[in-house]
Amino acid sequence: MSELRIGLGYDAHAFAEGRMLVLGGVTIPHPRGLFGHSDADVLVHAIMDAILGAMREGDIGHHFPDADMRYAGISSIELLRQVAGIVTRNGYRLVDVDAVLVLEQPRIAPHREAMRERIADALGVEPRRVGVKATTTEGLGFEGRGEGVAAQAVVLLERIGSPDAP
Ligand code: MG
Numbered sequence: 774m775s776e777l778r779i780g781l782g783y784d785a786h787a788f789a790e791g792r793m794l795v796l797g798g799v800t801i802p803h804p805r806g807l808f809g810h811s812d813a814d815v816l817v818h819a820i821m822d823a824i825l826g827a828m829r830e831g832d833i834g835h836h837f838p839d840a841d842m843r844y845a846g847i848s849s850i851e852l853l854r855q856v857a858g859i860v861t862r863n864g865y866r867l868v869d870v871d872a873v874l875v876l877e878q879p880r881i882a883p884h885r886e887a888m889r890e891r892i893a894d895a896l897g898v899e900p901r902r903v904g905v906k907a908t909t910t911e912g913l914g915f916e917g918r919g920e921g922v923a924a925q926a927v928v929l930l931e932r933i934g935s936p937d938a939p
Pocket of ligand 1: 784814
């Protein structure tokens with residue numbers, strides 16, 4: 774039987790003035806963006822943490838430290854590409870990823886397919902292996918008050934080989 778691994782990721786970022794809103798690698802027209810060291814793509818951050826978790830490889834803070842100026846303003850999709858490289862080097866294949874954005878505004882449906890394609894491209898898989906959806910919280914919590922955006926992701930990895938020799 775093949776060895777399967779699951780991973781769970783969660784992230785949240787606050788809205789801030791004067792920032793671009795980037796979700797799932799897609800820049801969305803909106804009066805405010807998310808605050809963070811990188812482009813603050815909360816969806817991609819949750820997916821990266823889920824993948825790293827499935828490999829027991831720590832988290833994105835470990836791999837891409839906030840204190841490291843190389844990652845200031847960096848595209849999170851670029852970091853996801855690097856995480857996909859770790860998946861391959863560790864002898865895994867990404868079977869499936871599903872994610873949910875939790876936010877009041879903006880509407881995600883018009884951008885969903887573009888997000889799936891951007892994420893799948895960075896991961897080197899077909900878009901059918903990437904699920905993206907969104908929900909509101911009926912006004913509850915920081916997401917419901919429009920103060921920020923949260924995201925959760927689950928991934929399934931399959932071991933297909935042994936890790937590359939260093
Ligand atoms: Mg983050």
